[in-house]
Amino acid sequence: MKKAVKRGYIVNTVVLAAVYALCVVLAAALEGNDNFKLTIVPSIWQCCYLIILAASLNLVLGFMGQLSLGHCGFMAIGAYTAALMSLAFQRAGVYDEKSGAVFILIMIACAICAGLLAAVFGVLLGIPALRLKGDYLAIITMGFGLIIVNVINNLPFAGQNGLAEGTAAASLYATGLGFGSTAKVTYLWFAIAVTILCVALMFMYIRSKYGRAVRAIRDDEIAASASGINTGYYKVLTFAFSAFFAGIAGAVYACCNSSLSTSSFSFTNGSILNSTFVVVMVVLGGMGSLTGSVVSAVIMFFLNYQIGNGSWVHSLPGFIQSIFAYPMLVYALVLIVIIMFRPKGIFGTYEFSLLRTPGELVRLLKRHGGGKKAAGGKEAAAQ
Amino acid sequence: MLKIQDLHVSYGAVRAIKGISLEVNDGELVSLIGANGAGKTTTLHAISGLVPAESGEIILDGTDLRRTPPEKIIGLGMAHVPEGRHVFARMSVEENLLMGAYIVRDKSKVKERLELVYGHFPRLAERSRQLAGTLSGGEQQMLAMGRALMTDPKMVLMDEPSMGLSPILVKEIFSIIKSLHADGITILLVEQNAKMALSVSDRAYVLETGLISMSGKASELLHDDKVRRAYLGA
Numbered sequence: 038m039k040k041a042v043k044r045g046y047i048v049n050t051v052v053l054a055a056v057y058a059l060c061v062v063l064a065a066a067l068e069g070n071d072n073f074k075l076t077i078v079p080s081i082w083q084c085c086y087l088i089i090l091a092a093s094l095n096l097v098l099g100f101m102g103q104l105s106l107g108h109c110g111f112m113a114i115g116a117y118t119a120a121l122m123s124l125a126f127q128r129a130g131v132y133d134e135k136s137g138a139v140f141i142l143i144m145i146a147c148a149i150c151a152g153l154l155a156a157v158f159g160v161l162l163g164i165p166a167l168r169l170k171g172d173y174l175a176i177i178t179m180g181f182g183l184i185i186v187n188v189i190n191n192l193p194f195a196g197q198n199g200l201a202e203g204t205a206a207a208s209l210y211a212t213g214l215g216f217g218s219t220a221k222v223t224y225l226w227f228a229i230a231v232t233i234l235c236v237a238l239m240f241m242y243i244r245s246k247y248g249r250a251v252r253a254i255r256d257d258e259i260a261a262s263a264s265g266i267n268t269g270y271y272k273v274l275t276f277a278f279s280a281f282f283a284g285i286a287g288a289v290y291a292c293c294n295s296s297l298s299t300s301s302f303s304f305t306n307g308s309i310l311n312s313t314f315v316v317v318m319v320v321l322g323g324m325g326s327l328t329g330s331v332v333s334a335v336i337m338f339f340l341n342y343q344i345g346n347g348s349w350v351h352s353l354p355g356f357i358q359s360i361f362a363y364p365m366l367v368y369a370l371v372l373i374v375i376i377m378f379r380p381k382g383i384f385g386t387y388e389f390s391l392l393r394t395p396g397e398l399v400r401l402l403k404r405h406g407g408g409k410k411a412a413g414g415k416e417a418a419a420q
Numbered sequence: 421m422l423k424i425q426d427l428h429v430s431y432g433a434v435r436a437i438k439g440i441s442l443e444v445n446d447g448e449l450v451s452l453i454g455a456n457g458a459g460k461t462t463t464l465h466a467i468s469g470l471v472p473a474e475s476g477e478i479i480l481d482g483t484d485l486r487r488t489p490p491e492k493i494i495g496l497g498m499a500h501v502p503e504g505r506h507v508f509a510r511m512s513v514e515e516n517l518l519m520g521a522y523i524v525r526d527k528s529k530v531k532e533r534l535e536l537v538y539g540h541f542p543r544l545a546e547r548s549r550q551l552a553g554t555l556s557g558g559e560q561q562m563l564a565m566g567r568a569l570m571t572d573p574k575m576v577l578m579d580e581p582s583m584g585l586s587p588i589l590v591k592e593i594f595s596i597i598k599s600l601h602a603d604g605i606t607i608l609l610v611e612q613n614a615k616m617a618l619s620v621s622d623r624a625y626v627l628e629t630g631l632i633s634m635s636g637k638a639s640e641l642l643h644d645d646k647v648r649r650a651y652l653g654a
Contacts, residue, residue: 252511268491
């Protein structure tokens with residue numbers, strides 16, 4: 038058992054390092070390609086923060102069994118923290134070009150601070166909120182998600198027209214971090230590295246003694262408490278841990294946008310960053326499967342992208358096109374279809390594993406006597 | 421070992437326990453019998469801190485349990501097997517048992533306890549990788565008991581271990597309780613199955629709507645006319 042765990046860590050680390058190296062090499066090779074630069078790289082950036090966000094919500098929703106509808110609030114906190122910090126550094130003259138070791142260090146520091154501040158809010162919200170259960174918790178967290186957006190809007194140094202030095206608009210021009218398309222290619226390694234690191238940390242957390250306690254609380258709070266687990270402590274800890282990663286997702290988000298607007302994080306129609314979208318991602322992937330969240334974040338990103346930008350949309354009948362103008366309707370439909378036909382999501386609680394899954398797939402193929410299922414995608418392999 | 425003085429527990433305006441006193445000595449198997457709603461489970465919950473006591477004293481080996489949070493009580497050597505087989509359904513049998521030893525830091529000790537519990541319940545060893553939710557009722561009860569034994573407790577509170585089990589399984593569970601008692605573990609047993617409970621216990625208390633109406637040696641209560649008529653169906 039012990040040996041298998043060690044072997045698992047070694048194999049996973051080696052494969053992740055290989056995948057990472059492959060991405061970096063590919064990025065270098067394709068640098069001149071316009072399609073790669075303008076479509077694929079921004080898509081990878083978006084997938085990265087969606088993966089972190091979905092996985093972090095899965096900690097609370099899937100592993101702890103508590104419905105939180107305000108996760109994007111934490112992401113907003115992280116995004117604004119990272120943007121404001123980097124802007125402050127730039128104004129202080131610590132860096133002016135978006136390159137060099139100093140800038141990379143600042144980027145890392147911003148991401149960590151974004152996570153920490155989100156985690157602080159996670160503790161502050163978690164202590165009162167986690168005394169509630171089910172619907173009540175959902176309502177209070179949803180309230181948090183709505184309120185935090187307004188709070189940010191009204192901060193004198195952020196939001197409506199603060200940070201752009203009175204120049205305009207309901208958005209914060211985070212000139213400090215926001216990457217243009219060339220910088221996005223240059224720092225693609227950063228997005229991928231952060232994503233791999235975050236998901237790996239969350240994975241280690243749920244596999245640890247803490248994670249076992251959290252799953253025990255989900256299954257039976259009374260028995261968990263009778264086994265000597267301080268249920269309140271573990272709930273708040275996990276909530277804060279999850280908020281930490283949502284904050285980091287926010288930092289990555291801040292990196293890949295030229296401007297920040299609080300409306301991206303609220304329940305407005307065009308935005309895919311509202312908290313219900315994240316819930317759909319988690320449910321689609323499987324509550325209790327981090328690899329499921331990774332896969333479904335990518336699927337949902339493509340769905341969202343295709344609805345918005347796919348050329349095939351224009352060949353659809355008019356009424357479907359008019360539905361597509363309201364992506365929220367489509368996500369609601371997706372959620373209903375999942376609940377009807379596969380309530381446990383794509384992966385259920387199953388985790389893709391490099392050690393087990395290839396063997397299991399071979400067995401499955403043999404039993405069905407033919408190629409029914411294709412091998413798991415690269416995204417899944419990234420676990 | 422455990423001493424309760426004048427315990428009162430209320431749920432809002434409803435007074436569930438109206439001042440009971442009982443005592444469990446070292447190595448004893450004491451049962452608490454009574455009808456539905458008499459307050460048996462509430463008493464156990466008050467002991468392990470899952471519901472707050474309104475007044476009274478609960479002392480375990482000199483420690484006031486009313487001032488001890490539930491997660492600390494288990495560290496004092498008292499384990500609770502909750503009613504209705506509260507197992508962690510989506511975790512494996514072995515993970516369930518490891519949860520029982522959550523407060524034990526010493527890994528070799530945990531392993532030792534695991535072997536011991538598997539010795540008591542060989543059926544659990546066979547199914548160590550199975551998800552607990554897929555076990556049969558009797559197996560889940562065994563798992564809940566095994567989990568409580570993981571901390572090497574001095575005293576175990578058992579809440580309705582026979583609930584919803586077939587007569588054969590009830591016998592099996594009670595023979596396990598007897599063997600635990602023979603190993604020197606102090607047990608406070610709550611049961612509706614008064615006959616079985618009295619037949620394995622040293623002493624017993626009869627609880628009636630929040631008050632103790634009778635107490636004494638189990639063998640005497642078993643032959644007491646009033647008890648026979650009210651709880652043994654004779």
